[in-house]
Every structure is written in C-alpha cells, then in structure tokens.
Amino acid sequence: MxxxxxxxxxxxxxxxxxxxxxxxxxxxxxxxxxxxxxxxxxxxxxxxxxxxxxxxxxxxxxxxxxxxxxxxxxxxxxxxxxxxxxxxxxxxxxxxxxxxxxxxxxxxxxxDVLPDIEGIHNFYGTSLFSCPFCDGWELKDTPLIFIADGAFSFHGVKMVSNWNKNIVICTNGKESLSPEQRDILAKKQIEVIDDEILRLQGENGQLKTVQFKNGKELHKEAGFISAKMxxxxxxxxxxxxxxxxxxxxxxxxxxxxxxxxxxxxxxxxxxxxxxxxxxxxxxxxxxxxxxxxxxxxx
Ligand SMILES: Cc1cc2nc3c(=O)[nH]c(=O)nc-3n(C[C@H](O)[C@H](O)[C@H](O)COP(=O)(O)OP(=O)(O)OC[C@H]3O[C@@H](n4cnc5c(N)ncnc54)[C@H](O)[C@@H]3O)c2cc1C
Known part of the structure; x- marks a missing residue:
C-alpha cells in the first residue's frame, strides 16, 4: 500500500x-x-x-x-x-x-544527554529536571541544587530563579560559568561549589545527597541540570x-x-x-x- x-x-x-x-x-x-x-x-x-x-x-x-x-x-x-x-x-x-x-x-x-555523573539517571525526571517551565512550580519551596555541568548553565540558573531563589550551583569542576557570571551570582548570594561530584545518592528516584570526590557531602532533595539535547x-x-x-x-x-x-x-x-x-x-x-x-x- x-x-x-x-x-x-x-x-x-x-x-x-x-x-x-x-x-x-x-x-x-x-x-x-x-x-x-x-x-x-x-x-x-x-x-x-x-x-x-x-x-x-x-x-x-x-x-x-x-x-x-x-x-x-x-x-x-x-x-x-x-x-x-x-x-x-x-x-x-x-x-x-x-x-x-x-x-x-x-x-x-x-x-537528553545528561552530564556524566554516577547515579544521575536514577533521579532524572523524578527529583532532577531540566525544564523549570515543566517542573518549577512543584519545586518552588524546595532548596535546590543546579548541576551546571554544560553549556547554557547560567541561562538555566537564571530561569530556575524565576520559581525558586534557594539554589546552590555545582559546576562539577567544569568551566561552565564565566568570571562575569560568577560575579553576578555572588551579588545575588547564590553559592557556587566547584568540587567534582563523585556520585548522586538517594532511593526510589528521590535524590538525597550529592557526594563530592573530596569527601564532602551536600544534602539536597531536588534540583535542575543543564541537559544537552x-x-x-x-x-x-x-x-x-x-x-x-x-x-x-x-x-x-x-x-x-x-x-x-x-x-x-x-x-x-x-x-x-x-x-x-x-x-x-x-x-x-x-x-x-x-x-x-x-x-x-x-
Ligand atoms: C524530564 C522531562 C519532563 C518534561 N515535562 C514536561 C512537562 O511537564 N510539560 C511539557 O509541556 N513538556 C515536558 N517535557 C517536554 C516534552 O516531553 C517534549 O517537549 C515533548 O515530548 C516533545 O514531543 P515530540 O512529539 O516532539 O517528541 P517526543 O515526545 O520525544 O516523541 C518522539 C517519538 O518518536 C519516537 N521515535 C524516535 N525515533 C524513532 C524512530 N527511529 N522510529 C520510530 N519512532 C521513533 C520516540 O520513541 C517517541 O515516541 C518534559 C521533558 C522531559 C525530558
């Protein structure tokens, strides 16, 4: 036919x-x-x-x-x-x-091509998201991590801040933010952590902890990432x-x-x-x- x-x-x-x-x-x-x-x-x-x-x-x-x-x-x-x-x-x-x-x-x-971080696929779509228009409302009162490991990270953070200003940025050791962008973030009191991430931990799709390679840990239950499409x-x-x-x-x-x-x-x-x-x-x-x-x- x-x-x-x-x-x-x-x-x-x-x-x-x-x-x-x-x-x-x-x-x-x-x-x-x-x-x-x-x-x-x-x-x-x-x-x-x-x-x-x-x-x-x-x-x-x-x-x-x-x-x-x-x-x-x-x-x-x-x-x-x-x-x-x-x-x-x-x-x-x-x-x-x-x-x-x-x-x-x-x-x-x-x-979506996600940053190469152990455990990230366990949380994508359940407690880690890429689009604040899709999921920002549900996370408006939850302290957030923004994994800024990729292009357009600053733009992503700016957009997420429309819904929630309680954000900690993790660059995972990548040069994803320019000095000018870092200055703006500092003025807005948005913390940037540059340590490399070892893995993301949690259970049943619920993120609990970000573990860094230097042994530090950050407790966060939700966040956004800059995914490449x-x-x-x-x-x-x-x-x-x-x-x-x-x-x-x-x-x-x-x-x-x-x-x-x-x-x-x-x-x-x-x-x-x-x-x-x-x-x-x-x-x-x-x-x-x-x-x-x-x-x-x-
Ligand atoms: C985590 C997440 C949450 C989201 N939440 C929302 C939301 O809340 N609200 C919203 O508006 N949008 C949301 N989106 C975006 C939304 O999913 C997309 O914009 C939408 O699905 C795009 O529709 P589409 O038809 O273009 O592509 P898709 O929905 O991706 O559909 C493409 C289809 O093509 C099929 N396909 C691909 N290649 C082939 C092939 N070779 N042969 C046969 N079939 C093939 C795929 O299997 C798929 O079924 C979200 C996206 C993600 C990743």
Missing amino acids: LYDCAVIGGGPAGLNASLVLGRGRKEVILLDDDAPRNAVTQESHNFITRDGIEPVEFRKAAYADLKKYPGIVIQKERVTDINPADAVFHIQTEAGKNYEAKTIILSTGLK EQAAPFAERLGLELTDMGGIKTDPYGRTSIKGIYAGGDNAAGPPQLVIAASEGSKAAIGVITDFVEETF
Missing part, C-alpha cells in the same frame, strides 16, 4: 499530526518505537485540560482519539532507514518491514535537511522542510520543548501536507 503520509515518531507532535491527517481523509501510517523524551516523568504540566497528566495516560487518550478515524494505522516499530526514490519514500523498520508513502512527517523528537533519530542529517542554528530541522510555518515531500514538527524542529507546542507543530505539518496535496491535485 502507498500511504499518503508516513508519520515517523508518535509523541504529541506525531500523534497530533496523525489526527489532523486522519480527519483530513488521508491514509496515514504512524510508526513509533514508544521511547518518548518524557517517559522518565510521572506527571506532565502546562497542557491546558491535561495539566498533571501521566505521560502514559496522555498516550492512551491520544490513541483513543486516533482509533476513531479509519485512515490511520499505528505500528509500534523503530524506523531504521528512509530512502526517497521516484517521488516515493521507502521506509524500513528494525522489524524488517518496508512501508511506502508519498510524504513523510519527521516527529522523532530529541534525546540532540536529535533522537539520524534522519535529518542522513536526508540532508537544512537545520537551524539550534540544531532543529528548519521548516516553514506549515512544517515544510528544505526537501519536497518531507515535513517536520515537534521538538526535533522547533521549540521551546513543550508538549502543547510539539502537538501544535505536528498539527501545522499535517496541515502543510494536506494543503500541498490539494494544491497539486485540485
């Missing part, structure tokens, strides 16, 4: 794109390997009517919406390759299956799509990329990374697909 559109990635962007395409009477295949960025969290915030929803529940509700439209097929498969040839996209999956589509929407999202899938690079300065896939307001027939939406294209923004991006890409079909065929 030749699908009108293959949506690659079924987070909020791909799910909303599929909804708009299915309602737009298109034959759609949604290919998703079910490893969204926010899988580590228990609650999602900032999506009106869905504030506080568990990511798993969000997905269940989305699948229920998609099931209403017969043109939508959902396959839980990891896409390994996409080859454009003769105006058709040939899609291969890890399961060894092949699919063909006239257009594709890339909505594969981003992946990368494309979760290699297709933008492999297909030769134009990227933005921030590393996202460059699109026009309807999700059209630099290559005809390829559309993109969600964290992997534009941000800021938020569920509601990703869903809207997916919607715009689907509207782009349908608009272009109409323009070509009417």
Whole structure:
C-alpha cells in the first residue's frame, strides 16, 4: 500500500499530526518505537485540560482519539532507514518491514544527554529536571541544587530563579560559568561549589545527597541540570535537511522542510520543548501536507 503520509515518531507532535491527517481523509501510517523524551516523568504540566497528566495516560487518550478515524494505522516499530526514490519514500523498520508513502512527517523528537555523573539517571525526571517551565512550580519551596555541568548553565540558573531563589550551583569542576557570571551570582548570594561530584545518592528516584570526590557531602532533595539535547533519530542529517542554528530541522510555518515531500514538527524542529507546542507543530505539518496535496491535485 502507498500511504499518503508516513508519520515517523508518535509523541504529541506525531500523534497530533496523525489526527489532523486522519480527519483530513488521508491514509496515514504512524510508526513509533514508544521511547518518548518524557517517559522518565510521572506527571506532565502546562497542557491546558491535561495539566498533571501521566505521560502514559496522555498516550492512551491520544490513541483513543486516533482509533476513531479509519485512515490511520499505528505500528509500534523503530524506523531504521528512509530512502526517497521516484517521488516515493521507502521506509524500513528494525522489524524488517518496508512501508511506502508519498510524504513523510519527521516527529522523532530529541534525546537528553545528561552530564556524566554516577547515579544521575536514577533521579532524572523524578527529583532532577531540566525544564523549570515543566517542573518549577512543584519545586518552588524546595532548596535546590543546579548541576551546571554544560553549556547554557547560567541561562538555566537564571530561569530556575524565576520559581525558586534557594539554589546552590555545582559546576562539577567544569568551566561552565564565566568570571562575569560568577560575579553576578555572588551579588545575588547564590553559592557556587566547584568540587567534582563523585556520585548522586538517594532511593526510589528521590535524590538525597550529592557526594563530592573530596569527601564532602551536600544534602539536597531536588534540583535542575543543564541537559544537552540532540536529535533522537539520524534522519535529518542522513536526508540532508537544512537545520537551524539550534540544531532543529528548519521548516516553514506549515512544517515544510528544505526537501519536497518531507515535513517536520515537534521538538526535533522547533521549540521551546513543550508538549502543547510539539502537538501544535505536528498539527501545522499535517496541515502543510494536506494543503500541498490539494494544491497539486485540485
Ligand atoms: C524530564 C522531562 C519532563 C518534561 N515535562 C514536561 C512537562 O511537564 N510539560 C511539557 O509541556 N513538556 C515536558 N517535557 C517536554 C516534552 O516531553 C517534549 O517537549 C515533548 O515530548 C516533545 O514531543 P515530540 O512529539 O516532539 O517528541 P517526543 O515526545 O520525544 O516523541 C518522539 C517519538 O518518536 C519516537 N521515535 C524516535 N525515533 C524513532 C524512530 N527511529 N522510529 C520510530 N519512532 C521513533 C520516540 O520513541 C517517541 O515516541 C518534559 C521533558 C522531559 C525530558
């Protein structure tokens, strides 16, 4: 079967794109390997009517919406390759299956690359977070650690201070803050610890102690980190799509990329990374697909 559109990635962007395409009477295949960025969290915030929803529940509700439209097929498969040839996209999956589509929407999202600190993965998404818009409200009264081991650390601290000014910064021995930034932090009485971290300790996702290599310890139950974000899938690079300065896939307001027939939406294209923004991006890409079909065929 030749699908009108293959949506690659079924987070909020791909799910909303599929909804708009299915309602737009298109034959759609949604290919998703079910490893969204926010899988580590228990609650999602900032999506009106869905504030506080568990990511798993969000997905269940989305699948229920998609099931209403017969043109939508959902396959839980990891896409390994996409080859454009003769105006058709040939899609291969890890399961060894092949699919063909006239257009594709890339909505594969981003992946977080966390600082290389022992134990950090045990707490990411439960007591350590990267986005204050997502989790700042819940931590507004809790003394925080900010692990400033990476680029944009100062910006991250500034943003977190909107919710909570009780912050201790740990640079983990990295040169992540300039002398000017350190001066500003000192004036604001935000302590900076430059000792290297040995490990993070706690249990059941709850951070308790930061242990330093010099034997010192800091008791903190929550905090933020400056996580690096990368494309979760290699297709933008492999297909030769134009990227933005921030590393996202460059699109026009309807999700059209630099290559005809390829559309993109969600964290992997534009941000800021938020569920509601990703869903809207997916919607715009689907509207782009349908608009272009109409323009070509009417
Ligand atoms: C810890 C944490 C907490 C967050 N909390 C919030 C919050 O409270 N509120 C909020 O608005 N946002 C929150 N976010 C951000 C939010 O999760 C993202 O902005 C949103 O999920 C982006 O949606 P997306 O559809 O672009 O990508 P994703 O949700 O990442 O979905 C991408 C999908 O593509 C699939 N995929 C990737 N590669 C392939 C492939 N090769 N083949 C098949 N499928 C593939 C993945 O498995 C995944 O299902 C949080 C993020 C993190 C990390």
